[in-house]
Each structure stands twice: as structure tokens, then as C-alpha cells.
Amino acid sequence: MYEFVSTLFMGAVISGGLIVAIGSQNAFLLKTGLTNSHPFAAATVCFLGDFLLIGAGVFGVGALVTVDSVWGALLSLAGTIFLVWYGTMALRSAIHGTSALNIENDDQSPVRLKSTILMALAMTFLNPHVYIDTVVLVGGVTASLSQELKPWFVAGALIASATWFYSLVFVARKLATVLNKPKAWRIINTLIALLMFLIAARLFTSLIVAWV
Numbered sequence: 001m002y003e004f005v006s007t008l009f010m011g012a013v014i015s016g017g018l019i020v021a022i023g024s025q026n027a028f029l030l031k032t033g034l035t036n037s038h039p040f041a042a043a044t045v046c047f048l049g050d051f052l053l054i055g056a057g058v059f060g061v062g063a064l065v066t067v068d069s070v071w072g073a074l075l076s077l078a079g080t081i082f083l084v085w086y087g088t089m090a091l092r093s094a095i096h097g098t099s100a101l102n103i104e105n106d107d108q109s110p111v112r113l114k115s116t117i118l119m120a121l122a123m124t125f126l127n128p129h130v131y132i133d134t135v136v137l138v139g140g141v142t143a144s145l146s147q148e149l150k151p152w153f154v155a156g157a158l159i160a161s162a163t164w165f166y167s168l169v170f171v172a173r174k175l176a177t178v179l180n181k182p183k184a185w186r187i188i189n190t191l192i193a194l195l196m197f198l199i200a201a202r203l204f205t206s207l208i209v210a211w212v
Helices: 002-020 024-035 039-064 070-096 113-125 128-142 150-170 172-179 182-211
Strands: none
Touching: 002 024, 002 039, 002 070, 002 128, 002 150, 002 182, 024 039, 024 113, 024 150, 024 172, 039 113, 039 128, 039 150, 070 128, 070 182, 128 150, 128 182, 150 172, 172 182
């Protein structure tokens, strides 16, 4: 049971760490909430995008390789390096306090549902980094997991994804006040860095155990 809960937590941490980072998708979702421009539709599109991409990483790339294979080892190593790099960048941002999520709310003109959905699709699928993060990285991380643990990883990742996306749009006004403050992002980035380092250590340990 511990392994299931631990894997669920790992999926939530990795997914959460990746999507919480400041980016155009988060800014877009926050603005849909602030302007009431079909926020539920926007969050749902982004969530379904994560569902497809994370599933492709875990049950596609992650299922084709195992940690004791050469490709699996390379993916796991790449995932470890990425997590360390990502954690280092988050820690640097926390130290310098340069992060903030600024949202302009000057345009109050109504937005059509179709326009919101198309923009959400673009924010989700036209960013090349999202494929590296969700498909390649997640595939590498889950290469060390057994088949029975992979659904738990996906569940954790999707819980984090849904919580963040729907929170952004439905409590946008309160979150905007908090997320516009560099101090809040110091705390967020510090937590992200620590958790990414822990996951990287666990992944690297699994790699060593498989090959030594």
C-alpha cells in the first residue's frame, strides 16, 4: 500500500511542479477566470490535454522501455538530469525573487466559447516544451515503475493537474492577488525545488539498483 501512495504522491509532485511554473498557459487560465471568459471550458481543455499527454508518456514511452534496458536507463538518466536542472532553476528564482505572474485585465469585451477553446488548445498543444515535460520526462520517470504502479502515478498527476487548473480559473481573483507577489513565488519555487531534488534522487537510486 505504501508503494501505491508513494507513487501517487510522486505523480502529483512531478505534474504539479511542471504546471505550477509560470507560463503562458497559467496566465491564460487566470485571465479567463478574471474576465469570466468560459473558465470551465478553458480549464477542461487544459486538463484533457494533460490527460492525453501524460497517458502517452506513461503508457506509451514508459511502457515501451524498462529501467533495466538501455533506452529505459537513458530516459531515466535524462529525467533525473531534467529534474535536477528544473529544481535548480526553481531554487534560483526563489533566491532572487524574480518570479511573478502578472495578468492584465484591461480587456472586458466578451469572448466567444469557440475562441476560448481554440486558445486553450493552442496553449496546450502548440508548446514544444509540453511534449518534453509530459511525454519524454514522464516516460523516463515511469520507466522504473511496475505496470501496477503506473496508473497510480497517472492518478496523482491528474489530481494535481485538475486541482491547479480549476483552482486558477474559479478562484482567479483571489489567486491573482497572491500570485502577483514575488514573495509567494519564493515559497512556491522553494517547495518545487526541494520536491524535484527528492524525486530526482529517488529516480537515480532506482536506476543504480537496476544496473548494479
